[in-house]
Amino acid sequence: MKPAPFDYVRPGSLADALAALSDDPGAKVLAGGQSLVPLLSMRLAAPSTLVDINGLPGLDGVEVTDDGVRVGALARHADVLAHDEAARVQPLLRLALSHVAHPTIRNRGTTVGSIVHADAAAEMPVVLTLLGGSVEVAGPSGTRTVPADELYVGPLESSLAHDEIATSAFFPALAPGARVAFAEIARRHGDYALVGAAALVEGGTVRVGYVSVNDVPVVVDLTGVPVEQMADAALAQLEPAGDIHATADYRAQLVRVLTERVVREATADE
Amino acid sequence: MTTKLMGTGVQRVEDQRFLRGLGRYADDVAVDASTLHCAVLRSPHAHARIVDIDVADVLDVDGVHAVWTYDDLTGPMADPLPLLIPHPALTHGRTQYALAKDEVNYMGEAIAFVVADDRYVAEDAVGRIKVTYDVLPPVVGIAAARAADRLVHDDVPGNVGARMEQNTGDVEAALAAAPHRLTLDLDVERSACMPLEGRGTVARWDPDIDRLQVWTSTQTSTGVRAVVAVKLGLDLRQVDVITPDVGGGFGVKINHPWPEELLVPLAARTLGRTVKFTEDRREHFISSAHERGQVQHIEVGFDDDGRLLALDVMFWHDHGAYTPYGLIVPIITSTQLLGPYKPDVYRVVFESLYTNTVMVTPYRGAGRPQGCYAMERTMDAIAAELGKDRTEVRATNFIQPDEFPFEQGLVFQDGRELTYDSGDYPASLEKIKALIGWDDFPAYRAEMAAQGRRVGIGLACYVEGTGVGPYEGAHVHVETSGKVKVATGLTTQGQGHATVFAQLVADELGCRFEDVEVVTGDTRRMPYAVGTFASRAAVMSGSAIHLAARKAKQKALTIAAEALEASPDDLQIVDGVVSVKGSPGSAIDLGTVAVLSNPLRYAFDEASKAATQFTVGDASKPPVAEDEEPGLEGTDFYSPERSTFASGMHAVIVETDPLTAEITVLKYAVVHDCGKLINPTIVEGQIHGGVAQGVGGALYERMVYDESGQLLNASFMDFLMPYVTEVPDGIDIDHLETPSPLNPLGIKGAGEAGVIPSAAVFASAIEDAEGLPITAMPISPSDLFHLRLAHAEETS
Amino acid sequence: MSEALLDVRLSVNGVVHDLRLPARRLLSDALRHDLGLTGTHVGCEHGVCGACTVLADGRAVRACLMFAVSAVGLELTTVEGLADGDGTLSNVQQAFVECHGLQCGFCTPGFLTTITAGLRENPHPTHEEARDMIAGNLCRCTGYQNIVKAVERAAELGSHERAEGS
Numbered sequence A: 001m002k003p004a005p006f007d008y009v010r011p012g013s014l015a016d017a018l019a020a021l022s023d024d025p026g027a028k029v030l031a032g033g034q035s036l037v038p039l040l041s042m043r044l045a046a047p048s049t050l051v052d053i054n055g056l057p058g059l060d061g062v063e064v065t066d067d068g069v070r071v072g073a074l075a076r077h078a079d080v081l082a083h084d085e086a087a088r089v090q091p092l093l094r095l096a097l098s099h100v101a102h103p104t105i106r107n108r109g110t111t112v113g114s115i116v117h118a119d120a121a122a123e124m125p126v127v128l129t130l131l132g133g134s135v136e137v138a139g140p141s142g143t144r145t146v147p148a149d150e151l152y153v154g155p156l157e158s159s160l161a162h163d164e165i166a167t168s169a170f171f172p173a174l175a176p177g178a179r180v181a182f183a184e185i186a187r188r189h190g191d192y193a194l195v196g197a198a199a200l201v202e203g204g205t206v207r208v209g210y211v212s213v214n215d216v217p218v219v220v221d222l223t224g225v226p227v228e229q230m231a232d233a234a235l236a237q238l239e240p241a242g243d244i245h246a247t248a249d250y251r252a253q254l255v256r257v258l259t260e261r262v263v264r265e266a267t268a269d270e
Numbered sequence B: 001m002t003t004k005l006m007g008t009g010v011q012r013v014e015d016q017r018f019l020r021g022l023g024r025y026a027d028d029v030a031v032d033a034s035t036l037h038c039a040v041l042r043s044p045h046a047h048a049r050i051v052d053i054d055v056a057d058v059l060d061v062d063g064v065h066a067v068w069t070y071d072d073l074t075g076p077m078a079d080p081l082p083l084l085i086p087h088p089a090l091t092h093g094r095t096q097y098a099l100a101k102d103e104v105n106y107m108g109e110a111i112a113f114v115v116a117d118d119r120y121v122a123e124d125a126v127g128r129i130k131v132t133y134d135v136l137p138p139v140v141g142i143a144a145a146r147a148a149d150r151l152v153h154d155d156v157p158g159n160v161g162a163r164m165e166q167n168t169g170d171v172e173a174a175l176a177a178a179p180h181r182l183t184l185d186l187d188v189e190r191s192a193c194m195p196l197e198g199r200g201t202v203a204r205w206d207p208d209i210d211r212l213q214v215w216t217s218t219q220t221s222t223g224v225r226a227v228v229a230v231k232l233g234l235d236l237r238q239v240d241v242i243t244p245d246v247g248g249g250f251g252v253k254i255n256h257p258w259p260e261e262l263l264v265p266l267a268a269r270t271l272g273r274t275v276k277f278t279e280d281r282r283e284h285f286i287s288s289a290h291e292r293g294q295v296q297h298i299e300v301g302f303d304d305d306g307r308l309l310a311l312d313v314m315f316w317h318d319h320g321a322y323t324p325y326g327l328i329v330p331i332i333t334s335t336q337l338l339g340p341y342k343p344d345v346y347r348v349v350f351e352s353l354y355t356n357t358v359m360v361t362p363y364r365g366a367g368r369p370q371g372c373y374a375m376e377r378t379m380d381a382i383a384a385e386l387g388k389d390r391t392e393v394r395a396t397n398f399i400q401p402d403e404f405p406f407e408q409g410l411v412f413q414d415g416r417e418l419t420y421d422s423g424d425y426p427a428s429l430e431k432i433k434a435l436i437g438w439d440d441f442p443a444y445r446a447e448m449a450a451q452g453r454r455v456g457i458g459l460a461c462y463v464e465g466t467g468v469g470p471y472e473g474a475h476v477h478v479e480t481s482g483k484v485k486v487a488t489g490l491t492t493q494g495q496g497h498a499t500v501f502a503q504l505v506a507d508e509l510g511c512r513f514e515d516v517e518v519v520t521g522d523t524r525r526m527p528y529a530v531g532t533f534a535s536r537a538a539v540m541s542g543s544a545i546h547l548a549a550r551k552a553k554q555k556a557l558t559i560a561a562e563a564l565e566a567s568p569d570d571l572q573i574v575d576g577v578v579s580v581k582g583s584p585g586s587a588i589d590l591g592t593v594a595v596l597s598n599p600l601r602y603a604f605d606e607a608s609k610a611a612t613q614f615t616v617g618d619a620s621k622p623p624v625a626e627d628e629e630p631g632l633e634g635t636d637f638y639s640p641e642r643s644t645f646a647s648g649m650h651a652v653i654v655e656t657d658p659l660t661a662e663i664t665v666l667k668y669a670v671v672h673d674c675g676k677l678i679n680p681t682i683v684e685g686q687i688h689g690g691v692a693q694g695v696g697g698a699l700y701e702r703m704v705y706d707e708s709g710q711l712l713n714a715s716f717m718d719f720l721m722p723y724v725t726e727v728p729d730g731i732d733i734d735h736l737e738t739p740s741p742l743n744p745l746g747i748k749g750a751g752e753a754g755v756i757p758s759a760a761v762f763a764s765a766i767e768d769a770e771g772l773p774i775t776a777m778p779i780s781p782s783d784l785f786h787l788r789l790a791h792a793e794e795t796s
Numbered sequence C: 001m002s003e004a005l006l007d008v009r010l011s012v013n014g015v016v017h018d019l020r021l022p023a024r025r026l027l028s029d030a031l032r033h034d035l036g037l038t039g040t041h042v043g044c045e046h047g048v049c050g051a052c053t054v055l056a057d058g059r060a061v062r063a064c065l066m067f068a069v070s071a072v073g074l075e076l077t078t079v080e081g082l083a084d085g086d087g088t089l090s091n092v093q094q095a096f097v098e099c100h101g102l103q104c105g106f107c108t109p110g111f112l113t114t115i116t117a118g119l120r121e122n123p124h125p126t127h128e129e130a131r132d133m134i135a136g137n138l139c140r141c142t143g144y145q146n147i148v149k150a151v152e153r154a155a156e157l158g159s160h161e162r163a164e165g166s
């Protein structure tokens, strides 16, 4: 299990990084490497160039304002998780991040990397989608903001072009009076979830995001549905699939259990 | 006065190296830019004919030194790998070639072998080999093997490698006469040893002395040595096999030779370079061995008390694509199934079947977990049928303490009568009931039910034949420095042999524990040995070391008696000093005795002056007496008539989530009887590890093959070995010490015990919690969810 | 065609090494094969087992999921760097001896580094926190029971030290 050969650049500026990507259609960004390196070692991916963005200045910050939390592309999961201000402004970050892998992986893996890696089994893409966040993207022709609901186009596929770099992700603050909850069930503690669910209850609306259910991150609007019927209402819009760890029916059962669990938690009297 | 170390939890001596990162595992040997590295092209198909292999593209890869396929092998290397343990019932045994010849029979089978500057380049080269396959339909799973619509090997009818029967009487008549009868159909899936270190082999050919040195991560260095010599056409004396530190074995490293264990030495000799192969994790999944897969059909007849009148077992054992390790696993299942019980009549029949999957060789427990599962599920079923407590039915069937030695009337895995040497099962049962709180459980269950929680309790008993022959040996050598060098040939994979064997030597010889250094698995130091498996190391090598130390001691006493002008009977050896009892002034240390033991012509230091020809000895006698040898050494071998039988009982309380079907362990208890304990801390460590592996095997781990024979979960991401979060937080252990009469120390093996009853005990507890029959293990939450649905449907 | 080599400066256990390596060289391989620091073990090469865990600027990371070239500028600590200069075992190592926290020893370096970083962050873990601290590392031998004890024992040894004001 060793990677195939590749060229390696570690640019010191965003412009150089973008240029390196443009130069080679087979180039790929290397952030924390916690998803990419296993793929390379198993030779499931073989980019011709790796553009290591770890040397880029100014991308490792977690900025918190009243509007929300902006997470730089080089902020590690662990940095975001440990950030008390971020947890105060948007509690769902900490709730969800504590389920992402193990601490050692979180020390290196980036939250933005996870978001653009677009794995439907990952927590943070669902969190971003549920909260209506966005990703700041730099490309050859400047920067653009991609809202979460335009980010995920297919299994493990984001709408970022090959020569673009996500520089940060923005998670809106929790509105006054709004509530969130997160729960997931995994085979082993720290594994990718069999099913995860995140609820956002805000001004009369109830929305629930699901991890590992559809093949892309998915959020269902359950506003106005009585709690007992929510699971069925959600399942009507979801496509739980079977794999070696859980049948489709069992996944559906977990959707039922977790939907009720997170919604009750987010609506319970404090 | 030194206190005896036997029975004390001495801290391990090997830890000092390991904790500093100074262990030497196979991949740590020959870390040098000049060492060459290998990679193997493995079949992506479960079953295929090889039409063509094109290596043209590889030859111009920079840094590649050799590319071999079957056609490059000659002489014995071109023959199939050995069938290690032939058996008359194994009528259709088959083994693979070092590199596949014409066809492949499992995904992962080795096809081509590349040697290159480093592993990266070797993998690049493997990626450039083009193989044309004629893909054949595979046989996957026991049902497909039995159906035999397709064959794994064209010349093995019905996919049956072996059919074997043993019985102790007319089971049909006994069944017919029994007042109660039950039938059970049970299933156990595949898992694997999965040591954290995979396989690894390094070889170096020394042209100056015409000698091959092989380091390999094995459980049998002498076994590898013999086969390397034969396959490479070398004299045994030209081959040294050294087992470095081994990062776990659990059985998989007893099978040998792996193709790479031959190809690496061959490459080293051919290329004149040091060559290394380090298996990666994916390779370990698809090309090292698995175990456990069986389907079982049981018919049992019993009386109103639950007493076993007739037990009739048929099972089908999935041995994968080849049978290098013979029938050991199913034979152990079929014999150890009886556990601590004594049915009036027992018949067992098994078929060992070919499938297009990775081959099966022993995994810790080696067929015992499946046997225990069959027997204990049966006990639970009888209890349920009669409305009796599960412990009561077991107690009714126990062999009693006054019935030993007890003959089961069967032939065991070593070809000897299955005779239990000692044990006390009723005492164990009392202990386990107390430890788990068996009698208080109904109240606990009610209390939990009141909170909406669902709990269940389970129990399982086992007997384990340990310390099988044929023999082990030991060499104990007191150097002139007083240091004691001990060698035994079997190998170590974390059991702390350097510590426990040093304890035995210190006790017997009377030297200081700190002065003892133990070497295992090095054929240069002890060329006669068998290997580490079947919980045999402590019993076999422990006994041999004890005997060898005794010989060295006798010799020391004889020499010291002469030097001190005393009778050997009046001498004692304490802390490495021989002294006359009661007169401590008259003493000589063991180092000096060692000097005296070796009459010298040449002095080389101060101490040795004392042993030169003008200083020692009675000038009227030969310097070395006729029946003596120079040197303060002792060599001895231990070869028992038959195995010694350890036993134990496990109990568990589980909670099952009514909604998510998640299964949580609330309490786990073990009562264990491995005879006399050498080091209780180490024994408990073995139990902890076994229990964790058992939890893995019962609730998490399985090898998931699809219909085309692809292993779908060949990574640690998807093969769910437990982390700390999945194992019980605390394991309550109690010991019973029923000495074995078969060896001088009264010990029995302990290595496998922790894992044997797991499938049985969890099935029992989950069944108890859920009130529905559990017949297939392992069980995942998804499985349990579907069982509930099916059960609800059946009962509605 | 030979692969291009890059200049890689690694700082490991306080010693600076200048190497020339291909870009794809995993940090785990560079430590083991190029620097001969074979205490860092490789159990899976896909980030799950934790045997390869080293400290980078004091934080536990998987050496099998980093390229040596990307480790430039980080201060790395491997198991070989845990004992004191005079060879005295660290508290965590000592606790492993006392608690029989290892058997085959293959997983051990990864546990030692992980716990070293963990106790620095949380010197007084509760029992639950002690278990969580090692929850990302696999051990096939010990069943973890004694490793948890070793975490607690190491914490205890650490507080004695602090109490003695050393």
Ligand SMILES: Cc1cc2nc3c(=O)[nH]c(=O)nc-3n(C[C@H](O)[C@H](O)[C@H](O)COP(=O)(O)OP(=O)(O)OC[C@H]3O[C@@H](n4cnc5c(N)ncnc54)[C@H](O)[C@@H]3O)c2cc1C
Pocket: A028, A029, A030, A031, A032, A033, A034, A035, A036, A037, A038, A073, A099, A100, A101, A102, A105, A108, A109, A110, A111, A112, A113, A114, A115, A116, A117, A121, A122, A123, A124, A160, A164, A165, A166, A167, A190, A191, A192, A193, C046, C047, C048
């Ligand atoms: C054992 C293990 C368990 C894990 N468990 C979980 C889990 O339970 N839940 C979970 O969510 N994740 C899990 N992960 C994945 C982990 O969270 C990853 O770190 C994360 O998904 C990717 O972040 P990274 O910085 O490591 O990205 P990398 O691996 O460096 O990159 C991932 C992909 O994203 C691209 N990319 C990264 N950053 C950018 C950027 N700024 N702009 C453009 N493209 C970019 C890369 O080119 C690559 O294609 C696990 C990983 C491991 C090894």
Ligand code: FES
Pocket: C041, C042, C043, C044, C045, C046, C047, C048, C049, C050, C051, C052, C053, C062, C063, C064, C065
């Ligand atoms: S080898 Fe790095 S995590 Fe397993």
Ligand code: FES
Pocket: B196, B247, B248, B494, C102, C103, C104, C105, C106, C107, C108, C138, C139, C140, C141, C142
């Ligand atoms: S001690 Fe062997 S894997 Fe942990």
